[in-house]
Amino acid sequence: MAVVGGRARRAAVRGLLAVAGASALSNAVLKPIFPRRRPPAGSVEFAHRRGLPSPRSSSFPSGHSASAAAFATGVALEYPAAGLVVAPVACAVAYSRVHTGVHWPSDVVVGAGVGAAIALATRRWWAVRSEDPATLGPDHPALALPDGDGMIVFANPGSGSDGDDPVSEIEGYLPGARIVEFDADRDFAEQIDDAVADLSPKALGVCGGDGTVVTVAAAAVRNDLPLAVFPGGTLNHFARDAGAGDIASTAQALADGDAELVDLGRVGVDGDEPLTFVNTASLGGYPDAVRLRERWQPRLGKWPAAALAMVRVLASAEPLRVEIDGRPHSVWMLFVGNGRYSPADQVPMSRPELHRGILDVRYLLADHRWSRLRLVAAALTGTLGTSRTYVQRRVPDVSVTVNGPKVALATDGEVVADGRQFDFRSDPQSVVLYRQV
Missing domain, CATH: 3.40.50.10330 (Probable inorganic polyphosphate/atp-NAD kinase; domain 1)
Structure with missing residues (x-):
């Protein structure tokens, strides 16, 4: 699934993360807290088929069942069709623990519940991406070009x-x-x-x-x-x-x-002619990560280079001292999205609207003590929306002044300019886009 890419890769990653959490919780926490003897030899039908010595750890809950249910549920959250394929395998794993006589049925039921709960809990810090397209602006008449003539x-x-x-x-x-x-x-x-x-x-x-x-x-x-x-x-x-x-x-x-109207984003840099973006623009750590990725990509490939670049930047990043609409702040990173992104209190995963003339502005504050640690903790616990180190606004425009040397601006994944004054605005319903109604 990871090799296929797209939804399948996201499903595989979420499933494996859920397995790691379920295995750790069931084996390292619940088994020591709730010690229980394994079924005695011959007490469970088919147990003679096991052919292996009974494990010595606590029987409750079943770690295998927890891991199997965690993976199947994690996959189903991202890719329901793949989840249907994986689910019978997970059920077979759970049944096998009773069949071979190493678990009581209740161990398996509780273990599966623990795994499914852990997989569902991953949504608190990693939202499930919606595959539904964004809502665009009103229908707009456009010339029909059946064969693309002209x-x-x-x-x-x-x-x-x-x-x-x-x-x-x-x-x-x-x-x-x-x-x-x-x-x-x-x-x-x-x-x-x-x-x-x-x-x-x-x-x-x-x-x-x-x-x-x-x-x-x-x-x-x-x-x-x-x-x-x-x-x-x-x-x-x-x-x-x-x-x-x-x-x-x-x-x-x-x-x-068939056509509809779509917003564009614009950003003026140091008073120059505005640049256009269709997805996002950002200041801070992300542009630096993009530059490192581009430098390392020929040797490492895109995804390994991107991962290593982000780790490098986060480890060495220095906060930016800026004024956002005239108010002074120290920030780790600033994100500006063209349209409304979702969810508002986590890392943005999807874009429900692309036509209301708004920018989705988010920034990570470095003004508070232990801000980097607090941001990581909030992201991992799904409490980013209530953290004092995170700000999210939806506005038609925003002005950012950097108090210091020029910094890089990235738009749509590419570093495009360096500057100190950045004026972002939405250009509402400016593109007539062909889209099937």
């Missing part, structure tokens, strides 16, 4: 995983569309403007990761053209949130002329 689709060949070929699938659905692959040695925005000037398209399309999507989205607004998004990156946050997670549905929206 449309330019910009594709980034450097996006996505090796072996994927979404461009061929797009060509199959939209044979009339003009496919333009970006030249990595030239500025993407310039290439878009040149193609628009030469071909006078009726709509723009984009196939790539979020960094590519934001560039084409900004060009669509600049040229007053509707936009079609085709997932072609590794994570495809915007495409998934906006309900454009597969090529077939977007092609159908183009054929029907």
Whole structure:
């Protein structure tokens, strides 16, 4: 499941974390507190089939049952279909403890309950990601392009995983569309403007990761053209949130002329022309982690490099002294989301709304004593929303002034600028996005 990626990988990770918690609780805490003898030899039907000596630890509760139930429940929380496949295996593990005569039935029942409870408790500090798309703005008339005639689709060949070929699938659905692959040695925005000037398209399309999507989205607004998004990156946050997670549905929206309005985020840096973001912008530790990840990725791969970079940054991070809307603070990190993210009191996992002209602003305060330790404790116990070290606001705009040297700004996972003055604002319902109704 971990190798497959996506929901399956999240399910595997949650399941394994639940196993670790259930095993620790049942074996290291509950068994010593509630000592109970194992069933005597021959007292349980089929016990002679065990063929192994009876364990000497307490019989209550069943650690195997706890681990099996924890994994199955954790998987089901993230990926219900996979949970249905795993559940019979977990039931077989639980039954086997009685069948082989090493546990009483009550040990197994309580153990399974402990495992399921631990898995459910993981939601307190790691929210389950919703697969439902965000609510977008009102319907907006758009030109129907059944075969993609008159449309330019910009594709980034450097996006996505090796072996994927979404461009061929797009060509199959939209044979009339003009496919333009970006030249990595030239500025993407310039290439878009040149193609628009030469071909006078009726709509723009984009196939790539979020960094590519934001560039084409900004060009669509600049040229007053509707936009079609085709997932072609590794994570495809915007495409998934906006309900454009597969090529077939977007092609159908183009054929029907179905479109809705979507917000963009803007940020001005030191008074320069505002930059655009479709998902998030951040200051503090995250941009530094992105830079380290980019440096180490060629040698280690993306995910190991990202994990090591975050550990390195958190261990050595220094708080930023800033003014947020004129009020002085010391912060570890500042997050600005385009639209409303959920949950509000945990690490954001999904985006229910993308059309109300709001920014989801969150920052981690370093103003309080032992703030880093308190933040970690709050995150692990699911009490981040009530911690004095965590602030979450929903506003149409926010101004951040850094009192010190320039700091890096990251938008949509890429470091894009350094500065001291950052003016964030929502650009409400500025993109006409093809989406199947």
